[in-house]
Amino acid sequence: MRLLLGTLFGLAVAAFVGLGLTYYTLARGAAFGGLTIEGWTAWPKSGTTDADPYVRASIARNGRLPTALGDGVSFTVDSDDDGKILDGRCEVVISGVTPIARFWTLTLYKPDGELVANSTNRYGFTSQEIVRHSDGSFEIVVAPRANSGNWLPTGGVERYELILRLYDTAVGVSTKAGREVPMPDVTTRSCP
């Protein structure tokens, strides 16, 4: 009886630890080999056949097609430079410049990958439609209410993430954080 009880207990611990770890790593997107530059994280290897089992499992689980490395690299950010989670009710400013790429797009998603409904049907910006300062830098205001300049509406959602996709770029598997890869700053300006 003691043996049976002990075995069951051991197996229960195994199931809890094993499945719990799997769920946690995939839900948090805690994959290895991430490239984090100023808060923006990319997994360049997820777009190659070198993708590790964690990346493969997370791709299969959420149902997306990853950006292939020959196409581009996508950087995700879900908190501002102070580490505060991005909140759709706040006014957040994305400012600065991006690494060199032929084109880039910046898109706002809910954490599950859906676009956010808004009255202007604007879900993101491309590098061509953005209004820039004379020195080439730009400023995008991510806010629930209309704003002058480059306004990206949040629809007031509680949490969101921004994905910066660089197309036809030299940024890739061998890239390291540094001066060649300047990422835009993410600052929360005001919160209600």
Add this chain to the structure above:
Amino acid sequence: MIRWLLLILGGVLLGGIVHLATVIILPRTATQDAYARLTALAPVNTIVALPAPTPEKAVMPFMDPAFASAVCRYDLSQGPLKLTVPVSPAYTSVSFYTRNDVAYYAINDRAAGRRVIELDLMTTAQHDQVPEDEEVTAADRLIVESPTPTGVIAIRALAPEPGLMRAAQAAIAAAKCGTAQPEPPPTPQPRPRR
């Protein structure tokens, strides 16, 4: 007491194995991965344009709304596949994914260096059967090897501004993907009589 600690330790070790096993098995059992989503939508070996993602409905999560996109779900069991994609004014890319949604190759308009991206997709076995001299004569032909007999090709054209979406969609709509017709054996040329 020791006994329970040992049981917990054993359970944690076994849990690690369970974790690794589930992570490795998951891609094979996923029913809502990109390939499965596209299976319902796209027949084999034809181009199917994907509707632009909207907040209400999107074929896959995390699609880039600035792009017009189409897919060709392929099955190479009947022979190699021919793909032609006219490039759009801004940026066009073709990405290849295996049955398990792993990207194994991608090419963009600039890398292709022409107005039309043209390539042949085949399995390694089919590539081995291509006569070498033919490969030399067709040096401008780009051959891509697929690691799996089935998979997905994603064709995407950027609309840098919303107004250019139509042009991007038109470029994608002219793309073709289909099994290469076996070339008819060369008819013997009648020898010129002397």
